[in-house]
Amino acid sequence: MKKILLTVILYLSLSNAFAYDILQSVGGRAAAMGGTAVASRGLWALQNNPAGMANLDQFSFGLYYENHWMLKETAFKSAALAIPVKFGCLGVSFNQFGSSKYSENKFGLAYAKDFGQYLQIGLQLDYMLLNIGSDYGKQSAVTFELGIQSQVTDKLRLGTYIFNPVNIALRQSINQERMPIVFRFGMAYQFTKDFVGQCEIEKNTDHEGVSLRGGLEYEALKDFYLRAGLQTNPGLLTFGLGYEIKFARIDVAAQLHEALGAAVQIGMIFNIGK
Numbered sequence: 001m002k003k004i005l006l007t008v009i010l011y012l013s014l015s016n017a018f019a020y021d022i023l024q025s026v027g028g029r030a031a032a033m034g035g036t037a038v039a040s041r042g043l044w045a046l047q048n049n050p051a052g053m054a055n056l057d058q059f060s061f062g063l064y065y066e067n068h069w070m071l072k073e074t075a076f077k078s079a080a081l082a083i084p085v086k087f088g089c090l091g092v093s094f095n096q097f098g099s100s101k102y103s104e105n106k107f108g109l110a111y112a113k114d115f116g117q118y119l120q121i122g123l124q125l126d127y128m129l130l131n132i133g134s135d136y137g138k139q140s141a142v143t144f145e146l147g148i149q150s151q152v153t154d155k156l157r158l159g160t161y162i163f164n165p166v167n168i169a170l171r172q173s174i175n176q177e178r179m180p181i182v183f184r185f186g187m188a189y190q191f192t193k194d195f196v197g198q199c200e201i202e203k204n205t206d207h208e209g210v211s212l213r214g215g216l217e218y219e220a221l222k223d224f225y226l227r228a229g230l231q232t233n234p235g236l237l238t239f240g241l242g243y244e245i246k247f248a249r250i251d252v253a254a255q256l257h258e259a260l261g262a263a264v265q266i267g268m269i270f271n272i273g274k
Helices: 002-015 029-034
Strands: 059-068 075-085 086-096 103-114 120-131 138-151 156-161 183-193 196-204 210-220 224-229 237-245 248-257 261-273
Touching: 029 210, 029 224, 029 237, 029 248, 029 261, 086 120
Parallel strands: none
Antiparallel strands: 059 075, 059 261, 075 086, 086 103, 103 120, 120 138, 138 156, 156 183, 183 196, 196 210, 210 224, 224 237, 237 248, 248 261
């Protein structure tokens, strides 16, 4: 069964570059809230919308792991590092899906700047690498992503993001296969001090239709969070927990896919200091 599933994934990937979507939302909080992240702030904004890290004031490091369908061949791994500086915030990130036989990789170098309450901007330069084993070699490309956020009111924040707006093609690709353009727009609303809701829409040019996402977060106890959400295209039900202490935060989540079953996620963030 594992070999069959891996073959299907490999076939889809060869026929459509980065078919698994290496560009998915990253972080245990986003995973538990239906994949909503474009209007979120914090370290994982480096992966989801770089504008969201503009307000970071601590040196932060994070690790994230996701296991789809309980197969190591479909594991998704991510790491991020944010370094606040006087003129903004710098960040580096890495995403990987797959194994030694087949892997999708994304390396990012980002910069974000806060221009006041109503405007935060983030820009990230990406190096994309598709490794299809010894028989097929490697394909790569350099592109960029741009994100904007705006704190419209004390309770409402808007976010928008675009990946690969110039529709770059993979080098060494036989058919000059182009990577998808991904666009997201969404909002986060603070209903009360303890209760947050988020929603967004995503359009990926490699997929038909759009993906609609929504999520809720409730601080049930001090620094202890309950989360739930849903997503369309693909259909997902999501839920999870989060716990925060002075220097670290851990988030766990689970997702139920309409056809493929369960996936589990775990993320950790460490705030090292000013």
